Amino acid sequence: MSIRKTRPAPDFNGIGEAAAGITHREGDTLTYDCTLVTPMYGGGVKAGEVDTLMPIRATAIRGQLRFWWRLLNRKRFANSHAMFEAERAIWGGLGDETSLAKSKVVVSVVSGSVPPADLVSASSYPRDALFHALFAAVQNKSQLRKENARFKLKLNLGSKLSGEQRQQAIDALRWWASFGGVGARTRRGCGAVHVKNVLPVNVQEAQARDCRLVLNAPVNDPIDAWRQAVKAMQQFRQGDGLGRNPAAGGSKSPPGRSRWPEPDAIRRLTTRHSSRHAAPVCDKGDIFPRAAFGLPIVFMFKDEEAGDPNDTTLKPIPEGRSNPVERMSSPLTLRPYFDGKSWRPAVLCLNLDHIKKMGVSLRRTEGDKSLKDILPGQWQAGAMADQIGPMRGRGEDAIEAFLNYFREQVVAVKQTSAATRAIEKVKVFDRPNITLRGDKIIVDPHGHARRELAGETAQRLLNDLSDYARQRLKAGKPFNRLELTFDGHEYMSLKEYQA
Structure with missing residues (x-):
């Protein structure tokens, strides 16, 4: 007669499941709620293209988890061969010509297809600092998956993993959630993901891993x-x-x-x-x-x-x-x-x-x-x-x-002075998409949070538009040939461009 021992649940290095960010647990499968917080560039089978049917690929996330595992564990081993074998024992892969190890961590993603309204041209984002991050996408005339998309990430930590290996997989997940992402150009912030309830990696933890984390003051979004x-x-x-000499006085040309x-x-x-x-x-x-x-x-x-x-x-x-x-x-x-x-x-x-x-x-x-x-x-x-x-x-x-x-x-x-902060409340959005939904106007300024106008404010914006723009909105079509000015979240004025 054999006696089957019950494997104890992992203690996640003492930080608890809540700090590990687990939304739901079913046996060995851990589920996380994820939100895209910056636009995603690429991520599909073809480089630089969003796959509208499978926008978030589990294999890509598993590859990122492997990267963070290597970064976190590189100093634990005497040589690269020992590290390779330890990595392979968790994440799978080829050994020699005759051995292939299966990953003991199964990554899966629950995500719907991408609706056309969630795809936007990279060139539609403002030509401000974000152009530095989106340059390749603009140059390639690529479309991006807009921020705010949600998906569920599931990790199945197989029964053959030791407690230490399970903890290492959770650690890799925390670092990916704090600093990784999906798609291309993640090191310049594209495709950044927020994983609900995951404890962020802090400055001290980064320093302990021979990394440096520098944070600026809190902002709006x-x-x-x-x-x-x-x-x-x-x-x-x-x-x-x-980085460059100033442009000539009063000149609108690029810096020197x-x-x-x-x-x-x-x-x-x-x-x-x-x-x-x-x-x-x-x-x-x-x-x-x-x-x-x-x-x-x-x-x-x-x-x-x-x-x-x-x-x-x-x-x-x-x-x-x-x-x-x-x-x-x-x-x-x-x-x-x-x-x-x-x-x-x-x-x-x-x-x-x-x-x-x-x-x-x-x-x-x-x-x-x-x-x-x-x-x-x-x-x-x-x-x-x-x-x-x-x-x-x-x-x-x-x-x-x-x-x-x-x-x-x-x-x-x-x-920054209070007067300057007041000035900074005024935002000018160039070519935002506006749509009419019932009696509300939805303003979608690329690179910023959506705004919803209702009541007198929505009517005032409609009155400021040309007949052509109003007819287009009432026909259920978007309009973006304009510039909108807001004071905070309050609509102030618009300038409509000629065709």
Whole structure:
């Protein structure tokens, strides 16, 4: 006679099921309520495309959970082989030519198809800081899955998992919920997900895993938090008066020359420069500090026909390699972070050991011919950082300088005057979609929360519209050929564009 022992329920490392965010539990299956809080780019079988029938793919989420598992457990093992076997024991995969392990964690998603109204062109989002995150989607003329979509995530933690392995899977879920997402460009905040009731990973937990988490002051909603996080990076790299020289007084043209050393280093290495750029702005040697933000970087000079260099590409040379590879992911994640009460702009910086040991290769984009390979430690700014405008006084490598710049924004927000905050309440939405539902007008400004107008306010907006726009709305069709101005949530005025 055999006696079957009852396996005790996991204690989730003492934090309890409530803190683990479990909405429902049935045997070994844990269910989580998830909401998309920023637009999703891609996520389908074809790169850069939303799959309208299966928008959230369980296999993609399982891949992200594996990534976070590796990050959280990489220092527990004596070598990479031991880590590989431990990962395979939980998440499955190939071993040698004859062995294939099945994942003991089964991930499934309950999500409906995408209605046409939930797809929006990436180019319809405002050309503000979010353009930095959505650039690839705009360039590829892609459609995005709008934020606020909901789905259920189910994890089946099989009976063959040990208590420790189950806890590791839950830990990976918490980090994915705090910093991951679905689709592409998640490290720039696209496809960010809020998982209901999951305890967010805090600053101390991040530090214990050799990561750095920097949070800004609370804001109104996740889109605003995302915008501010991305804006900090955009300003640091390219901003008027910080990353680049200011535009000419009163000019509406883009900012002037870069204050970073890479453009003048490329001019020197190619022995090409236009007459306007003969004198370097930043002549600090062959250094490329922005490589730390992720590679490749393609450098394109707008004055190429006037003598500036042709396109060049900077690629990574990982430790132990003599030739460059195509890609090195950014160690920075910029996204909205929910602290349990409010949304905050956040930057998570992963461990930088591999970047410190990395070399870089500058190559001609056409033909991929090498111009110069630069050894580890020699492409960073180091002691020359104080001579590079955006980095001055903020740190000797670009990552540290950016994190310190991001911290400065916390102080700037706290010092904002009441008068300035009142001005910031006024929002102008360019080409929002408006629809008529009964006696209510639904305003859907891309990148912001939807607004619902009723009663006298809705009637006033209708009266301000042209006959054509009113007829279109009454026929059940959306209209977006206009600009709307709100004071907080109160409709103020509109400007309708001509066809």
